[in-house]
Amino acid sequence: MPQEILRFEQVSKFFPGVVANDKVDLTIYKGEIHSLLGENGAGKSTLMNILYGLYKADGGQIYYEGRPVSILSPNDALKHGIGMIHQHFMLIPNFTVWENVTLGQKMEGSPVLPVTQLKQKVQEIAGQLHMNIDVNQLVGELSVGVQQKVEILKAIYRGARLLILDEPTSVLTPQESEELFVTLDRLKGDGCTIIFISHKLNEVMSISDRVSVLRDGHLIETRDKEGCTPAMMTALMVGRDVNLAIEKKPCIPGEVALEVRDLCAAGETHASTLKHISFQVRAGEIVGIAGVDGNGQGALSNAIAGIQKPESGTVLFRGEDVTAENVRRRNERKFSYIPADRRGEGLTLDFKLFENIALTQYYKEPCSKKGLLNFRGMRERAAAYMKDFNVKAPNTEAEARNLSGGNQQKLVLAREILKRPDILLVVQPTWGLDIGACEFVYQKIVEERDRGAAVLLISTDLEEVRNLSDRLLVLFEGQIMGEVDPAVARVEDIGQLMAGSQIQQ
Template sequence: MDEQQNVIEMANIVKDFNGFKANNGINLELKKGEILALLGENGAGKSTLMSILSGLLEPTSGEILVRGKKVNIKNPTVAKNLGIGMVHQHFMLAHSFTVLENIILGHETTNGPLLNLKKAREEVLALSKKYGLRVNPDAKISDITIAQQQKVEILKVLYRGANILIFDEPTAVLTPQEITEFIQILKGLAKEGKSIILITHKLEEIKAVADRVIVIRAGKSVGYFKVANVSDEKLAELMVGRHVEMTLHKQPVQLGPEILQVKDLKVKENRGNLAVKGLSFDIHGGEIVGIAGIDGNGQDELVEALTGLRHVESGQVKIKSKDMTNRSPRTITQLGVSSIPADRQKYGLILQLPIAENLVLKNYYHSPFSKHGIINFDKIHQHAKKLIKQFDIRTTNENLAAGELSGGNQQKVIIARELNLNSDLIIAFQPTRGLDVGAIEYIHKQLLHERDNGKAILLVSYELDEIMQLSDRILVLHDGQLAGKVKPETTNETELGLLMTGVKKERA
């Protein structure tokens, strides 16, 4: 690799949103064939900077050079023509279209006025095979998993011929096995001469794949390092501006009464096949039960059935000894169930509404937020200000639309709302997806605090280190069935990985 050859130079980039500088004089250089990690806490300005580079936003000031030439990337088409492609944290796919249609959309191969789907299909299948991004080109986006949707987004960028690739939190939705595979894909792309910017919060991934790392805090770059020369502790401290505890300290379990009982549960997925196949387990107050498994093994359907969003075919869900099978989401919530969904934008927030209103979505019809059907907006705004401060939600004010927040801060809004309900059962599905180490530390401590206060917590996560650190018991799902029960202190990630592929074991 030519050490002097910069394919991208961003000089003194400023992005001012009505007086708030999301980027405040950032400099960035990307060399040909390298993987540069862009590290920073939620709301630090990483996604804003990359939105400028990919043509979604225009900088207030500063300049960009691509292969030594000054450019004005005023829209995504200009970026695409310069060979810049971005895979966003929240995917930009048409759910009613097929995989193939999404990949070629806006870049169609034609024979005269007609679409040449045969040629496009061959090109997509060749790319899919070359980079190990295997997806069914004829499947509808609405019918495939989140991890498969991400592969479609990557194929979209590659299909358009990008040689500068930006990935925004690409592994937030991937399992450990898929992350290992993804890292190999990135290394292969870099070896071919493609240049990659990786926005991530995961320090272990930076160590595994990146050549250099730039740390951004509060809109400014605070450090540039060769990855081999810097420790995790140093990066974490630079990122959040304080010391971060990298390991959790747990109190011994104090089991309370049974809160959730699931008996012989059977639930179908969207195509009508059984996704949850006779699952039985229970959770008591004062414990965290973790569910580990490869994405697509019934986790989504299980959580949706427990929260009233999906029909239960047979079996029973009891919450605090009451039969809650196929009851409405509101009824389940009112009985004392909080739910942190895996897809924050689809199920967790109404993006067009202000933060303040999102924070009371589940209790706006109760006092003090309403009386005799009249909403008290003053109380809602006071409540929002308190939670914004308590959960360190980075925003200018509580009136900002939830959709304007960074992904991590959107997650904090959901966590704040759900934990503030003071529920007996907390169902947390990927609760720290897309969060930085400081925010993860905070959320983990909050969940442990709830556990120590006698709450029952069902933790569904694809992050094995999160499952291992937080759980008191671990249930492993494979093909909608229980493949094993283990204790974190007597297992390891290798054994969990085997169980996740269907090697059955029971030891809890």
């Protein structure tokens, strides 16, 4: 008989104008991996933030190991053995792994820090979890995947027996995701309980024991994974079928709209530094850039968007050299940019939604009139954009910070796509989007192509770039390894290019 470790009973949470959680009943078993599914804004993060003591519920009760508990802070949560791994890590880059893990933890009865002992203990736990980590390394030098492991280590070191992971794989490469799943399996083997949030159904299928679906703040159903199919989960979440296979007409390429010539641009590492890259994107086509994260995607998008000046080479918009132009000048050339990092580059989190919509066009009609800001125009435009892209928010006055992750992403997409650009640079467009929203965004990108926009799509999601692109380039260590026709190329061949070897004939 499965043993209950945690139970939500009629838990509700209200925000102004929003019922984020509506009388949620949910039972979690000891030692299971339980996935939470639901559309953007369904209330998944809110429910977990309540459990972790970041939000206070407005109604209902949480029971932990059969007893009612009141969790008022993350510290309280940890006292009960509940840990949470956030998407945005809370580590100190210039501290070592062991320092980060043990930070603020006292060792009983010892006036000086027993460094050797502490290190040993951290290394021991890492070993138990089969994590290949050097505890003496600085956290700032670690890849995102390893930093996430350090976060997990930190939670376990502090006594967590139940771990919450909110979209942990969205920042990981497929390889890193695999490693995370191995770690989660280990933890489960040691008797830990895991609550896992993801929009990627294949991940949910592969690691969960049970699955719960939230919709509009309600808990719709909890099911055993056995006997569940991705189609069933989608139907529960969205209430209809979703088709991610993109249907598009043959592409009719026009003039060259975007070109990079012999581009060299610095990245953070040798691998992510661009080395003499050249390619063209024509009006009316989608050119995809596939590749494992960290192979120059950042340097490439920065150079094209005008965020960082390249070391040499040229960026041309419709034949004109724009290499020295700033972001705003490029904007004026009907260029739109959807960055990978919506929280840093895409949005100003403290601004209201309508202000965010106006961010890249505040000086133009309808956001400005005769040189004066036109707030009514801004609000009307924002309302229309939000409606079109189905952004879930109380109104245009809400702060961007208070939107769910997926709805923040939709806001950036709406702003940049509905500008009707001639050149559209999209990086990781479906990051954090639910499956219905992915389908919608794919359609929108294809619509832009058919309207005549030149689209450059940079994505580490191979399925996504294969499905959307008309031509596909593969980026490896800052160089283009080759071009393939995504309609006929085999996944294994693209994979080979992504790993840096040429296709074997």
